[in-house]
Amino acid sequence: MRSIKKSPIVVTSPPPKQKLSRPALEKVAGIFSAFADATRLSILQELRGGRLSVGELVANLGTSQANISKHLKLLHQAGLLTREREGLQVFYKVSEDSVYEMCQFACKRLNENAQASITEDYFI
Numbered sequence: 001m002r003s004i005k006k007s008p009i010v011v012t013s014p015p016p017k018q019k020l021s022r023p024a025l026e027k028v029a030g031i032f033s034a035f036a037d038a039t040r041l042s043i044l045q046e047l048r049g050g051r052l053s054v055g056e057l058v059a060n061l062g063t064s065q066a067n068i069s070k071h072l073k074l075l076h077q078a079g080l081l082t083r084e085r086e087g088l089q090v091f092y093k094v095s096e097d098s099v100y101e102m103c104q105f106a107c108k109r110l111n112e113n114a115q116a117s118i119t120e121d122y123f124i
Helices: 022-034 038-049 054-061 065-077 098-121
Strands: 081-086 089-094
Touching: 022 065, 038 054, 038 065, 038 089, 038 098, 054 065, 054 089, 065 081, 065 089
Parallel strands: none
Antiparallel strands: 081 089
């Protein structure tokens, strides 16, 4: 009986992705820095239910219009929010759901760390 020689299966990995240039890394850092403020995170949390006007955000968050506007501008410049003008009012909404994926990632890490510390605190 003659044996059949099987050819080896060759697994190739995808080509490595090109490293980002310094200017591209600065843009990515700008997006991450937009998440690095509690007021901006509060704004994103409020907008989870849909678009809101600047006035509604001011009322919901209990801070000044100047403060909210400053943070809205930064979130908009980072591409995290879109805005629509209707008469004298400006409405903001989250540009895409992936914005919340970043928030979910951070919250997941916090929850995991909290669980780990509880287990360590009460371990006998």
